[in-house]
Amino acid sequence: MSKQENRTYSIQDLATEFHITPRTLRHYEEQGLIAPQRQGQTRVYSGADRARLSWILRGKRVGFSLAEVGEMLDLYDIGDGRQTQREVAENRCRERITALKAQRDDINATIVELEGFCDLLSNLKRCEKTGQWVDTTTGEIMSSFNPE
Amino acid sequence: MSKQENRTYSIQDLATEFHITPRTLRHYEEQGLIAPQRQGQTRVYSGADRARLSWILRGKRVGFSLAEVGEMLDLYDIGDGRQTQREVAENRCRERITALKAQRDDINATIVELEGFCDLLSNLKRCEKTGQWVDTTTGEIMSSFNPE
DNA sequence: GAAACACTTGACGTTAACGTCAACGGAACA
DNA sequence: TGTTCCGTTGACGTTAACGTCAAGTGTTTC
Numbered sequence: 001m002s003k004q005e006n007r008t009y010s011i012q013d014l015a016t017e018f019h020i021t022p023r024t025l026r027h028y029e030e031q032g033l034i035a036p037q038r039q040g041q042t043r044v045y046s047g048a049d050r051a052r053l054s055w056i057l058r059g060k061r062v063g064f065s066l067a068e069v070g071e072m073l074d075l076y077d078i079g080d081g082r083q084t085q086r087e088v089a090e091n092r093c094r095e096r097i098t099a100l101k102a103q104r105d106d107i108n109a110t111i112v113e114l115e116g117f118c119d120l121l122s123n124l125k126r127c128e129k130t131g132q133w134v135d136t137t138t139g140e141i142m143s144s145f146n147p148e
Numbered sequence: 149m150s151k152q153e154n155r156t157y158s159i160q161d162l163a164t165e166f167h168i169t170p171r172t173l174r175h176y177e178e179q180g181l182i183a184p185q186r187q188g189q190t191r192v193y194s195g196a197d198r199a200r201l202s203w204i205l206r207g208k209r210v211g212f213s214l215a216e217v218g219e220m221l222d223l224y225d226i227g228d229g230r231q232t233q234r235e236v237a238e239n240r241c242r243e244r245i246t247a248l249k250a251q252r253d254d255i256n257a258t259i260v261e262l263e264g265f266c267d268l269l270s271n272l273k274r275c276e277k278t279g280q281w282v283d284t285t286t287g288e289i290m291s292s293f294n295p296e
Numbered sequence: 297g298a299a300a301c302a303c304t305t306g307a308c309g310t311t312a313a314c315g316t317c318a319a320c321g322g323a324a325c326a
Numbered sequence: 327t328g329t330t331c332c333g334t335t336g337a338c339g340t341t342a343a344c345g346t347c348a349a350g351t352g353t354t355t356c
Contacts, residue, residue, distance in 0.1 A: 010302080010303085011302090011303075012302075012303085021344085021345080022302095022303085023344065023345065023346085024343085024344065024345095026304090026305090027343065027344060031343090040303095040304095040351090040352080041303070041304050041305085041351075041352085042302085042303060042304075042352090043303085043304090047288045047289075048288055048289055048290055050288060051288035051289070051290045052290060055290070058254050058257065058258060059258070061251060061254045062211075062251065062254050062255050062258055063210075063211045065342075065343090066342075066343070067342090072262075075265070076265065076290060086269050089269060090266050090269040090270055093262050093265060093266045093269070094266055096262055097259055097262050097263060097266070100255050100258060100259050100262075101259065103209060103210065103255060104252060104255050104256070104259075106206050106209045106210050107210050107248050107251060107252050107255070108252070109206070110206060110207070110210055110248060111245055111248050111249065111252075114220075114241050114244055114245050114248075115245060117223070117224065117241060118238050118241045118242055118245070121234050121237060121238040121241070122238055140195045140196055140198065140199035141195075141196060141199070142196055142199050142200060142203070142224060158332085158333085159332095159333075160332075160333085169314085169315080170333085171314065171315065171316085172313085172314065172315095174334090174335090175313065175314060179313090188321095188322085188333095188334095189321075189322090189333070189334050189335085190322095190332085190333060190334075191333085191334090213312075213313090214312075214313070215312090
């Protein structure tokens, strides 16, 4: 059904693909974020491991700590737990969503502000009159400059 | 023109308002992110300092390091520099915007996925058939569970 | 069968972003 | 005038997330 159901990956395979180092993968394993099979001593990663890694890295990109990523992954695993466990998981999950939305708002605000500043830089003509840069959050003047 | 043009703030004022510690403010000063006036030894923060702090903290919330925040603030200050300086600033700025948009995409994807998982938790009935949780990024099965 | 690889496990080093503590200074008040 | 608050400057401690060795174990390759 899937494209390649049971492919496996070496530590270097995943490291190269996701632009990280083998050390990083071992570190994630030490932290209990991922647990590949072994062939003797050598780690063998499955497709599910790869998906987990992808999740971990995206979690990192959005600002989660490894501990937080671990907690989120645990939530998935709790999916098959008892009713109360599931409710706890759902609440933690919704909290995260709320936090992420707030973070998205911060990012949007920053983008707007930086774009405004960029436009101001690329086209000073339109701002010769004011020559001031005002923070959109507080309405305070952060700095001023003199157009030529 | 502004509401309260020339108010000042003590280190504790700002610490309390922004839910940080005085130590943090001193640290930001050590890193050259902010430079309040002095009355003798004591730091006296202006409205502009407050705006700067607000910017710093939002930068942190969106995932900037202190060094990156410092660089961004420098860009603002370069606004009044020479033409070439300004072009450099604008490029760096646009790079940042691109990165922020990518980050926003990551956040949106994470929100979608978490919301899907939340819904799955809160209403298992609809998933009794599959009982599997699939990563949206890779299409790989991350875990499975048994509905009651 | 020796060399070259890829992988392993320690274990110590590093950087960022503060926390924490000691020791001190000046105003304000009982 | 002594204590109680802010505030200050060192300076060392801490945590997270790896980096960076060293030293050893298999496997393929010439």
